[in-house]
Amino acid sequence: GESVGLHLPTLSVQEGDNSIINCAYSNSASDYFIWYKQESGKGPQFIIDIRSNMDKRQGQRVTVLLNKTVKHLSLQIAATQPGDSAVYFCAETRASGSEKLVFGKGTKLTVNP
Amino acid sequence: DTGVSQDPRHKITKRGQNVTFRCDPISEHNRLYWYRQTLGQGPEFLTYFQNEAQLEKSRLLSDRFSAERPKGSFSTLEIQRTEQGDSAMYLCASSLLEPSTGELFFGEGSRLTVL
Numbered sequence: 301g302e303s304v305g306l307h308l309p310t311l312s313v314q315e316g317d318n319s320i321i322n323c324a325y326s327n328s329a330s331d332y333f334i335w336y337k338q339e340s341g342k343g344p345q346f347i348i349d350i351r352s353n354m355d356k357r358q359g360q361r362v363t364v365l366l367n368k369t370v371k372h373l374s375l376q377i378a379a380t381q382p383g384d385s386a387v388y389f390c391a392e393t394r395a396s397g398s399e400k401l402v403f404g405k406g407t408k409l410t411v412n413p
Numbered sequence: 414d415t416g417v418s419q420d421p422r423h424k425i426t427k428r429g430q431n432v433t434f435r436c437d438p439i440s441e442h443n444r445l446y447w448y449r450q451t452l453g454q455g456p457e458f459l460t461y462f463q464n465e466a467q468l469e470k471s472r473l474l475s476d477r478f479s480a481e482r483p484k485g486s487f488s489t490l491e492i493q494r495t496e497q498g499d500s501a502m503y504l505c506a507s508s509l510l511e512p513s514t515g516e517l518f519f520g521e522g523s524r525l526t527v528l
Contacts, residue, residue, distance in 0.1 A: 309453075332513040343417070343504055343519030344456065389455045393512045399444070399469055401512050403455030 312410045319377040321407045323390035326371060330392035334401065335364060335375045339386045347375070347388075377409075385411045415439060417520035419505050425526045426495055433491045434523040438507030445488050446517060447480055448504040449473065456504055462488060495527045 313319050325333070331352040336344035350357045350364045350373075357364050363376040373390050387408045391401040418437045426432050438445050443464050448456035459478070460470045464485035474480075477495075482488040492499055502524050506517040 334512075334516070341521070343506070343521050344517075345519070346516035349516070391455070399446075399461045399511055400458035400471070401456075401517065403457070405453065406455050 309405070310408045310410070312412060313380050315380060315382060315411055315413050317380055319375075319380045319384070319409060319411075321375045321377075321388050321409065323373040323375075323404055324371060325373060325390070325392050325404075327392060327394075327402070328368075328371065329394055330402075332393050333364070333366060333373050334391045334393075335362075335373075336389045336391060336403075337384075337386045338389065338406070344389060380409075380411050382411045382413060385409055417505055417507050417518050419503075419520040419523045421523055422521065423524045423526075425528065427528050428495055428497060430495055431491065431493045432495055432525060433489055434503050434505075434525075436488045436490070436505030436507075436520060438486070438488070438505070439518055440486075442507035442509050442518070443485065444508045444511070445482055446506040446508075447488070447490050448506065448519075450502040450504055450522070451500075459490075459503075492525070495525075497527045500525055500527045 334349040335347040338344045348359045348364050350366050361378045365374045387406040389403045389406045391403045393401050420435045445462045447459040450456045458471050459474050460480050462482040465482050477493045480490045502522040504522045506519045508517045
């Protein structure tokens with residue numbers, strides 16, 4: 301069945317360091333991938349997305365990398381700040397057919413001052 | 414606040430009771446989604462509306478669950494004869510376009526505890 305999962309459930313970094321959060325997906329039919337950030341007590345918030353015909357996309361302090369060969373997605377956060385502390389989820393969907401996003405289990409990022 | 418709003422934020426009920434959650438999406442968004450999230454897990458898709466039409470339902474949505482969006486604006490999610498396994502955060506999201514072309518905007522969720 302389709303699933304999206306994370307390699308690590310927790311990640312702890314020092315403020316100012318770069319963070320890398322990984323995600324493995326199994327549905328080769330997925331053609332759109334998204335990273336969401338969820339702070340405690342809040343709903344998920346969109347960070348960045350990438351289509352399957354791309355291998356890299358950059359935003360403000362964030363970069364998403366997609367390796368379709370090994371079905372691997374990663375989120376890189378540059379100069380991690382305390383406000384980046386949250387749970388990060390990758391999600392995937394297809395451009396046609398089901399409208400649902402399939403989320404992974406999430407990685408909890410803790411930024412130490 | 415022009416984001417997605419959900420009500421109530423917290424609901425504690427006894428097993429067997431019915432509960433209803435309300436979601437008010439961003440006003441111009443014609444797509445509305447319900448997700449369920451348990452502790453430590455990612456959100457799981459329940460159902461989706463385009464305007465007032467319910468176009469997709471997950472297998473997770475048992476016959477005790479019903480969702481409506483009567484006028485294509487706000488939506489309600491009702492759970493009948495609640496069970497302890499229904500305890501979760503129920504998240505509503507809206508979007509203007511399908512997920513593959515636009516982000517989903519989530520509300521802060523309605524947390525259900527079934528005793």
